[in-house]
Amino acid sequence: MRLKRxxxxxxxxxxxxxxxxxxxxxIFFLVTSMLKRFERQIPVTLAxxxxxxxxxxxxxxxxxxxxRDGRVYAQNGKDRYGVVQFEPVGETAAYLxxxxxxxxxxxxxxxxxxxxxPFQTVIDTLDVFELQGFDNVRSRVRPGRIGGxx
Numbered sequence: 001m002r003l004k005r006x007x008x009x010x011x012x013x014x015x016x017x018x019x020x021x022x023x024x025x026x027i028f029f030l031v032t033s034m035l036k037r038f039e040r041q042i043p044v045t046l047a048x049x050x051x052x053x054x055x056x057x058x059x060x061x062x063x064x065x066x067x068r069d070g071r072v073y074a075q076n077g078k079d080r081y082g083v084v085q086f087e088p089v090g091e092t093a094a095y096l097x098x099x100x101x102x103x104x105x106x107x108x109x110x111x112x113x114x115x116x117x118p119f120q121t122v123i124d125t126l127d128v129f130e131l132q133g134f135d136n137v138r139s140r141v142r143p144g145r146i147g148g149x150x
Contacts, residue, residue, distance in 0.1 A: 060108070061108045061109065062099065062107065062109050062110070063084055063086075063109075063110050063112055064089075064109060064110070064112070065086045065111070065112040065113070065146035066111060066112070066114065066117060066122065067117065068114055068116055070117075070118075070121045070124075070125075071088060071089075072088075072095070073089060074086065074087060074095065086146050092125065093132060096129065096132040096134065097132055100132060100134070105132065105133035105134050106135075107136065108136045108137075108138070109129065109134055109136065110137070110138050111129070111138070112139075112146060113139055113140065114144075114146045122139065126139070
């Protein structure tokens with residue numbers, strides 16, 4: 001019994017899936033190149049690199065802190081390692097009023113915010129600063145605790 005062999009000339013590569021893939025790639029590259037045209041660069045003015053060379057800040061910044069529970073602290077010197085120590089403040093508005101009388105409200109104040117402090121708490125505290133006349137207030141996040149142990 002003889003077996004009929006398949007003719008090797010009948011083998012073909014299906015071109016329609018290949019053409020579909022090429023057209024999809026072509027469309028992809030055309031669309032991405034069109035989007036690139038509408039993209040604009042944002043002008044950024046970088047700080048002078050010599051400003052970072054100074055070891056000590058020339059500003060007399062007073063540090064205040066706020067913890068996760070909304071308690072406000074004021075700087076109370078530094079420890080022997082140079083880490084700023086904070087002491088609790090009773091009434092924030094009254095303390096800020098005495099601070100404004102002693103230092104003036106125009107001098108810079110930095111609000112050190114403990115990580116995971118609710119955002120609304122920080123906004124409320126900044127509102128108290130503004131109501132007391134402090135308009136030069138900046139804030140930053142501190143990874144560690146501000147107050148004493150919990």
